Each structure stands twice: as C-alpha cells, then as structure tokens.
Amino acid sequence: MIVMKIGASKQEILEVVQGIEQIGYQAKISKGAQRSVILVHGNIGYIDESYFNKFSGIRNIIHISKRLKLVYKENNGGIDTIVDLGDNIRFGENVSHLIAGPCSVESGDMIMETAGFLRSRGIKLLRGGVFKPRTSPYSFQGLGEKGANYLYDAAKKYDMKIISEAVDEYSLSFLLEFADVIQIGARNMQNYSLLKKCGAINKPVLLKRGFTATLEDLYASLEYILSEGNPNIIVCERGIRVFEGTKQRSIIDLLGVKDFKEESHLPMIIDTSHATRDRSKVPGLSRAAMAFGCDGLMVEVHPDPDKALSDGPQSLSFNDFDQMLIDLTKISSMFGKPLKLFREN
Ligand code: PEP
Ligand code: MN
Secondary structure: OEEEOOOOOHHHHHHHHHHHHHOOOEEEEEEOOOOEEEEEEOOOOOOOHHHHHHOOOEEEEOOOOOOOOOOEHHHHOOOOOOEEEEOOEEEOOOOEEEEEEOOEOOOHHHHHHHHHHHHHOOOOEEEOEOOOOOOOOOOOOOOHHHHHHHHHHHHHHOOOEEEEEOOOHHHHHHHOOOOOEEEEOHHHOOOHHHHHHHHOOOOOEEEEOOOOOOHHHHHHHHHHHHHOOOOOEEEEEOOEOOOOOOOOOOEOOHHHHHHHHHHEOOOEEEEOOOOOOOHHHHHHHHHHHHHHOOOEEEEEEOOOHHHOOOOHHHOEOHHHHHHHHHHHHHHHHHOOOOEOOOOOO
C-alpha cells in the first residue's frame, strides 16, 4: 500500500500508477479527503521498495503481505512441523529433548566415555564437533574426518544419534555419511550458499541463530533451506550479543524464542552453553529455558572440562550434568513438556 503525501498532484499519482504497471502489478487508487492511497496487487512476489525512490509525492509504503513465506506458521495451515529423527525422537511435540556432548571430539576414548555416560542417563542425542569454526585460526580446529569416525563408533556402540557441524560444502557432504542431524553454526547462519545446500539434503538440519542476527535475519536464513525443499529444521537460540559485553558473553533471547514459537512452525531449542563462558551459569540458564518454554536444550559436557581443547570453561562435568538433570526432569514436567529420556530398565 503506497500512501501519497497530502497535496500530491494528479500527475504524481499517475506516475506511480504507471510505475507499478510497468513492473507487472496492478494499481488501485483510493482517494481520501486529504490524501490518496494506492493499493498494489499482483502475484509475482515481494517488491523491493527502493524501486519507488524515484517518485516524488510518496509519503510511505506499507507492506501488507510478508517478504518470506514458508517460515511462517500461518502459511503452514497453522500447524507445527515435527522433525522426526526416528527411534521415537520427534522435535516439536509436547515433550522436550536434551542434546549433549563435548564441544569437540578430542579422541576416540573421550567421546566413547562421554557417550557411555550420557547414554546411561537416558540421553540419545550426542553432539560433538569435528569441523570447528573457531574465532582464532590458532585454536584447535577439530579432528576432521578422524573425529567423525570416533563419533560414529561411539554413537553406534551406545545406539545414539549424532549431531555434528558442517562448516562448508566439503564437511557437509562428508558428514552426510555419519551424522543424523547436520548442525549449521551461528557463524554460518548467513552463509546462503551453504544453506541452499542444506535445503537439498535429506537429513534434518539444526540451524543456530547468529549472535548478531535479528529474528527477521533468522527467518530469511530458514527460508533459504525451506525453499530448497527441506522442511526438517530444528532451530537453536544460542545467545545474542548485547550492550552488556563485559560480563556476559551474550544473552539468551527468551522473548525471541516465544515470538519465534508463535510466528513459525519449526521447533526451537536453546543452547545454554554457548551463551556463557561459565559452566556455573549453565544449569540456571537451562532451568530458565525449560521453564520459559522450548522444544529442548543443547549443552556441552566433557569428562574433564578443565582439560578440554575447546569451550572447556562452559562445559559441564559428568557430576554437574547429573545435578542439572535432576532439576530439568522436574521443571520440564512442571511446565508441561517433560524431558524425554531413554532409560533402559
Ligand atoms: C558449537 O556448537 O560448538 C558452536 C561452535 O556453536 P555456535 O555456532 O553457537 O558458536
Ligand atoms: Mn562449543
């Protein structure tokens, strides 16, 4: 809807109408007592409003239909998408899930030990990075292909699902052979060519919100995957940068999670480890996240966090994890989304 300025001339209105028709849309003028409004109709998609900069006489432009389509719940018949990983693990239902594991796979033994511990606690979703997008090129970059093999062996032994991050086309195609869910990390949230590739795979994707991305930016990234044909996306809030940058690494946008869950049909989980650099804050953040409402959590766990090669300070020890799990089991039931654990009797 194009709102003209008060006193816009007939000629100015006519030029806007012609401009609309030139790009294949139809225009309908509605004359008010003070100003005219031009309604733009057509079915060719979203118009970039900079096209109208050349016309004088326009006061402002109001978009009635949205720029994106597939990401919104209202365009999905109001129905939430359920991401089914098999073995009775479905994201987006009335239960929550816990994804856990080390930041990076560091050796065969450490991932085996971590997987064994987690599985004994009923966790079936094992995370572990093998291709690591580190802020410094001098930091540990992950074990790559070798790490993927270690992760695969551990998941196989304990009957767990693998979540691991792809950082480029090569790691994506490599991980397709090993992982059950492909993670795209915060730093690659706007790597549109990688997102398009993720739209063409037949595995679920876990997309993390970039730490400087607005919800609109996140929606656009999701639209890239959805429009290529992959509806199986688990979205992950992992903290956004805020002006309080000295004490907090970032802050979990719980209100954004609520808005997302109302506006989009995709399941959303919260990574409570990456928002902070401090493991003592992870259990509290996790309790808050569960109480506030989301489809699950992701946390980093390490057999010896002080010796971890990446993200040690925020990684929980096995003992920390056990303590946290007791609280999360209670809180998740209290707020109507009981944590789904797979405990063998
Ligand atoms: C990770 O999950 O280890 C990771 C690198 O996360 P993020 O992309 O959220 O920083
Ligand atoms: Mn990490």
